[in-house]
Amino acid sequence: GEDVEQSLFLSVREGDxxxxxxxxxxxxSTYLYWYKQEPGAGLQLLTYIFSNMDMKQDQRLTVLLNKKxxxxxxxxxxxxxxxxxxxxxxAPSYNTDKLIFGTGTRLQVFP
Amino acid sequence: xxxVTQFPSHSVIEKGQTVTLRCDxxxxxxxxxxxxxxxxxxxxxxxxxxxxxxxxESGMPNNRFLAERTGGxxxxxxxxxxxxxxxxxxxxxxxQEVRTDTQYFGPGTRLTVL
Numbered sequence: 001g002e003d004v005e006q007s008l009f010l011s012v013r014e015g016d017x018x019x020x021x022x023x024x025x026x027x028x029s030t031y032l033y034w035y036k037q038e039p040g041a042g043l044q045l046l047t048y049i050f051s052n053m054d055m056k057q058d059q060r061l062t063v064l065l066n067k068k069x070x071x072x073x074x075x076x077x078x079x080x081x082x083x084x085x086x087x088x089x090x091a092p093s094y095n096t097d098k099l100i101f102g103t104g105t106r107l108q109v110f111p
Numbered sequence: 112x113x114x115v116t117q118f119p120s121h122s123v124i125e126k127g128q129t130v131t132l133r134c135d136x137x138x139x140x141x142x143x144x145x146x147x148x149x150x151x152x153x154x155x156x157x158x159x160x161x162x163x164x165x166x167x168e169s170g171m172p173n174n175r176f177l178a179e180r181t182g183g184x185x186x187x188x189x190x191x192x193x194x195x196x197x198x199x200x201x202x203x204x205x206x207q208e209v210r211t212d213t214q215y216f217g218p219g220t221r222l223t224v225l
Contacts, residue, residue: 004153031213033213035216041218042115042117042202042216042217042218042219043154043202043204043216043219044216045213045214045215045216048213088154090154093156096159096167097142097144097159097166097167097206098144098156098159098167098169098170099144099146099154099156099214100156101146101153101154101155102153103151103152103153104153104154
């Protein structure tokens with residue numbers, strides 16, 4: 001079945017860059033998404049990338065897509081303590097409208 | 112523009128009781144989705160409404176779960192009777208179009224079954 005996988009934890013120092021990785025199995029996905037969940041809050045759409053793109057940059061966020069390897073990454077430049085959250089990678093399931101999520105990567109930023 | 116809202120934010124019930132969760136999608140969004148995250152695992156799809164019709168309910172775990180969207184506006188998700196394994200966070204999302212449109216999520220309802 002379709003699957004999205006992420007590492008569970010990432011710890012970085014404030015000011016450094018964070019890279020969160022994700023792999024997916026369904027190559028027919030049109031869009032791939034990154035959602036952020038802060039403590040006690042809901043899922044916030046962070047960014048997304050269309051499947052015919054290799055890279056998308058949005059201020060401190062850079063999304064890289066390697067379609068051959070089915071690998072998606074989210075880079076956060078100059079990571080701040082406010083970036084501490086759980087980051088979910090999500091891909092639409094083949095020929096349906098439901099999203100398949102990874103387990104989420106908990107990012108901890110320390111001073 | 113108001114986002115997706117969910118009520119209640121938290122619910123604590125005993126095993127065997129009934130709970131009803133409510134979701135109000137973004138105004139004008141025909142598509143409404145329910146997801147849940149159980150015990151820190153991945154977020155899993157439950158079902159998808161297009162207006163008042165169930166488009167896909169393949170993720171509903173069993174017949175103790177009943178979702179409705181009368182009139183194609185807000186939706187309710189009823190769990191009856193609740194079991195311990197139903198504990199988790201229930202998210203609702205809505206989108207305007209399907210397939211290529213972004214799903215916007217609500218804050219979730221944290222359900223604890225004791």
